[in-house]
Amino acid sequence: xxxxxxxxxxxxxxxxxxxxxxxxxxxxxxxxxxxxxxxxxxxxxxxxxxxxxxxxxxxxxxxxxxxxxxxxxxxxxxxxxxxxxxxxxxxxxxxxxxxxxxxxxxxxxxxxxxxxxxxxxxxxxxxxxxxxxxxxxxxxxxxxx
Amino acid sequence: xxxxxxxxxxxxxxxxxxxxxxxxxxxxxxxxxxxxxxxxxxxxxxxxxxxxxxxxxxxxxxxxxxxxxxxxxxxxxxxxxxxxxxxxxxxxxxxxxxxxxxxxxxxxxxxxxxxxxxxxxxxxxxxxxxxxxxxxxxxxxxxxx
DNA sequence: GATAAAGGCTCCCGTGACGGGAAGGTCAAG
DNA sequence: CTTGACCTTCCCGTCACGGGAGCCTTTATC
Numbered sequence: 644x645x646x647x648x649x650x651x652x653x654x655x656x657x658x659x660x661x662x663x664x665x666x667x668x669x670x671x672x673x674x675x676x677x678x679x680x681x682x683x684x685x686x687x688x689x690x691x692x693x694x695x696x697x698x699x700x701x702x703x704x705x706x707x708x709x710x711x712x713x714x715x716x717x718x719x720x721x722x723x724x725x726x727x728x729x730x731x732x733x734x735x736x737x738x739x740x741x742x743x744x745x746x747x748x749x750x751x752x753x754x755x756x757x758x759x760x761x762x763x764x765x766x767x768x769x770x771x772x773x774x775x776x777x778x779x780x781x782x783x784x785x786x787x788x
Numbered sequence: 789x790x791x792x793x794x795x796x797x798x799x800x801x802x803x804x805x806x807x808x809x810x811x812x813x814x815x816x817x818x819x820x821x822x823x824x825x826x827x828x829x830x831x832x833x834x835x836x837x838x839x840x841x842x843x844x845x846x847x848x849x850x851x852x853x854x855x856x857x858x859x860x861x862x863x864x865x866x867x868x869x870x871x872x873x874x875x876x877x878x879x880x881x882x883x884x885x886x887x888x889x890x891x892x893x894x895x896x897x898x899x900x901x902x903x904x905x906x907x908x909x910x911x912x913x914x915x916x917x918x919x920x921x922x923x924x925x926x927x928x929x930x931x932x933x
Numbered sequence: 934g935a936t937a938a939a940g941g942c943t944c945c946c947g948t949g950a951c952g953g954g955a956a957g958g959t960c961a962a963g
Numbered sequence: 964c965t966t967g968a969c970c971t972t973c974c975c976g977t978c979a980c981g982g983g984a985g986c987c988t989t990t991a992t993c
Contacts (some may be wrong), residue, residue, distance in 0.1 A: 647940070657941090662980060676988060678941055681843060687914070694913050699888045702979065713911045719907035723899045726909050730892050737885050743844045744878050756868035764867050765857045768839050769832070792969070802970090807951060819957060823970055847950070 644681040668692060669708060698707060700715045700729055789826040798834045813837060813851060845874055860914060 650657045663669050664679070669688055672680040681689075691712065695705045704725055711725075713716045753763040766772050793866045795802045808814050809824070814833055817825040826834075836857065849870055856862045857871075896910040911917050 644811050645941075656981080658981060659979080661942090666979095676941085677943095689917055694915065696979090697888075698892055698913075699885070701826065708910070708913065711907075712914060715905060717905045717907070717910075718903040719909075720901045720903060721897050722907045722909050723896060723901035726892060726896045726899070730889065730896060733885055733889050733892065737882060737889065740844070740878055740882050740885070743842075744875065744882065747843055747871060747875050747878065751868060751871050754864050754868045754871070756865045758863040758865060759859060760864065760865050762856075762862070762864035762867045764864075764871050765853070768836050768853065769857060770835055772840065784911075784972085801952080803952060804950080806971095821970080822972095824937095824961085841950090917987075 644686070646679050646681070648683045649686055649689060652686060653693055655689055655693050663689070663692060666702065668702075668709065698729075699724075699733060704729060789831070789920050791824050791826070792828045794834060797831060798838055800834055808834070811847065813847075813854065819874075828925055844878060845870075849874060874910060 645662055649655075649660060653660075655772075660669075661679075664671060669685055671690075672682070674680050688709065691709065692705050695708055700708065706731075707725055708722065708780045711722050748762045750767055755761070763772070769777050791805055792804045794800075794805060800808075805814075806824075809816060814830055814837075814890075816830050817827070819825050833854065836854065837850050840853055841847075845853065852870055853867065856867050895909045895912055900906070908917070
């Protein structure tokens with residue numbers, strides 16, 4: 644199978660598939676003319692990678708998950724640990740975004756949005772508002788794991 | 789004022805401050821010896837940038853916000869548009885993450901996490917489960933604005 | 934058989950927003 | 964006079980690819 648068909652079957656761009664080979668996630672064969680030759684097994688792995696990526700796993704996490712997937716003697720605990728850590732990272736990210744969202748939504752609701760220059764959004768960013776800013780989005784950033 | 793003091797006062801790393809100068813967000817003076825010389829005004833701008841960045845605005849959005857901030861004849865509507873678009877982007881991101889979170893949390897809860905190899909997480913990624921996957925995390929990705 | 938379009942290949946640069954570190958100049962203290 | 968703390972510029976690395984150049988092969992058409 645040539646790369647274009649694999650791309651259409653997996654939904655992954657050809658560029659991405661070549662990249663996955665380059666970083667050693669897959670090892671397709673080669674035709675005599677140099678073209679990559681993918682088997683059903685490669686198709687399967689690429690679909691696996693695509694789904695893992697769509698769940699937000701990093702490339703390195705995908706590599707680890709693939710290795711576990713191919714290890715018949717794996718412990719499901721090892722998989723679960725990776726998934727749980729990723730889940731924690733997602734939760735951190737969501738919290739961070741929700742904090743931003745709250746502050747920003749508040750500021751937006753306070754802004755007249757007309758042709759006058761007075762703007763509470765800029766006032767907040769400039770720090771010229773009285774020190775009762777709703778959420779402390781200044782200072783230390785919550786270092787996500 | 790030298791860069792280390794500005795860094796400690798704004799909470800921004802010196803590297804970041806130099807970067808902001810390089811991309812034209814600030815224009816500090818120079819001492820005869822080549823050292824950067826920051827005024828209160830520069831400090832103020834950097835604090836503005838730091839707060840805008842902490843709300844998730846991109847550098848280019850920050851540049852636009854700075855320009856509006858320094859424009860006495862701005863319309864608050866222009867500021868509001870930028871903030872609202874960013875708010876929309878944040879909401880998209882949150883939705884995307886929450887979709888991932890839901891799928892992932894479900895899979896994690898289904899995984900025994902012991903030393904046996906059977907693992908519903910890997911089964912889902914491999915697509916070997918019956919086609920009743922909870923959330924459709926495969927196929928098209930919701931293209932965030 | 935000639936040609937053109939389509940698809941394959943490699944290689945290199947760009948992204949966003951910096952961080953790390955090298956190599957070297959400057960300045961205050963001891 | 965030397966040590967050490969700052970400052971400077973410059974360049975590479977990040978993460979996961981995307982865009983495009985330049986070239987080769989296959990397939991379809993004339």
